Amino acid sequence: MNEQDLKRAFQDVVVASSPPPSMDPGIALDKAHKARSKRRASITGAAVAVLVVGVGLGSAFALNPQSTKDYLMGAGQSSSSNPGSPGMPDTQWGEEWPVGQSDRTATNGPQADRGTQxxxxxxASVPSGYDAPDLKYKDPSMYGGMLRAQAQISTNKGETPEVWEYTAYVPVRKDDKVGQLTVTVSMPNSRNQADPCVLANRVSGSADFSCKIYEVAGNQVGVASPVNPAQGTATTASYRAANGWTVTVTQEEEYSYSGYPKLDRQPFFAPELAALAADPKFLLGS
Structure with a gap:
């Protein structure tokens, strides 16, 4: 025991008794010993608690470093259902669909904003000599604008990773004749084939098609079109990026049900369509 311990013991006795008792050095010394033993026990208990927490966090970090880091930083567990898709906003789900949606389509919020993007x-990708006006259908059975975007969830509640798909429908006009440019972008989806020709054909839906692979900046792009005109005349270019995102661009001389006469020819030649599909701007910041 040192002088400070003895002093604290005397102070404990003085504070605990009112009026203060007569000073007895033996009693004071005994109380000082007890006080020091109590402080040592408290310090030892705290040290053991810290050690146990440290061991637990060390084990947790080995099993799940990101979650442990979030815990230590006070971030808690993320509600993101897209751990493999950096930059994607979290989706909050209701009973069946994402909050604010009555079906697979998002009409507002961050996902709808990506569709607009x-x-x-x-x-902006329409070639020189053409424009992309916000036209209305002439066909009375159709409603709304021909220039439109869509964002929809492809996976169901509870499925991971979550997959969103974005589509832009653009009327392409020249001399009052109108065709269509459709751009579809998908987050990594296990159902999307790595072979760009297989992917292009799946989108085009043609049973009998021809496809050619184009090299664009070291990337392979498949450009497919039906062999039989009865199955349509659309040309589809598909590209799968290294991160798994896919881009498909389809051009047609006619915008179906628009009521406008069709274009004399498609706006892009096949190599140009391939280059457009592989343009990294369509990866939407992935």
Whole structure:
């Protein structure tokens, strides 16, 4: 025991007794010993608690470093259902669909904003000599604008990773004749084939098609079109990026049900369509 311990013991006795008792050095010394033993026990208990927590966190970090880091930083567990898709906003789900949706389509919020972003990029991609006006259907059975975007969830509640798909529909006009440019962008999806020709054909839906692979900046892009005109005349270019995102661009001389006469020819030649599909701007910041 040192002088400080003895002093604290005397202070404990003085504070605990009112009026203060007569000073007895033996009693004071005994109380000082007890006080020191109590402090040592408290310190030892705290040290053991810290050691146990440290061992637990060390084991947790080995098993799940990111979650442990979030815990230590006070971030808690993320509600993101897209751990493999950097930059994607978290989706909050209701009973069946994402909050604010009555079906697979998002009409507002961050996902709908990405659809609008894609639409603006697609509009800006129309080649020289053409424009992309916000036309209305002439066909009375149709409603709404021909220039539109869509964002929809492809996976169901509880499925991971979550997959969103974005589509832009653009009327392409020249001399009052109108065709269509459609750009579809998908987050990594296990159902999307790595072979760009297989992917292009799946989108085009043609049973009998021809496809050619184009090299664009070291990337392979498949450009497919039906062999039989009865199955349509659309040309589809598909590209799968290294991170798994896919881009498909389809061009047609006619915008179906628009009521406008069709274009004399498709706006892009096949190599140009391939280059457009592989343009990294369509990866939407992935």
């Amino acid at each position: 894609l639409l603006n990029l697609a509009k």
